[in-house]
Amino acid sequence: MPHKKPLEKEKKTAGEAIRFLFGEAAKSKKYAKKYVQTARKLAMKLKIRMPRELKRQYCKHCYTYFRIGENCRVRVQRGKVVYYCFDCKKYTRIPYK
């Protein structure tokens, strides 16, 4: 397949698709990880950034969709929000203002 530069319009559509996939991840426990992975792949393919509010909703190590108190623990540490993933036992740190 010939490689072409993603158009602005495609990027915008992808942004909407990513939000949609996260919405689905929130609804389905069973497929949440798949939705997050798909959303991430889409973002990488079109070289777009993950929307900031979505970045903190999944584990960057294993792509588990965070359900606070259920599959992750949240702590605030020196200006950072620290998520501890029960699935892969790793931390995801997100700075906040």
Ligand SMILES: [Zn+2]
């Ligand atoms: Zn994880």
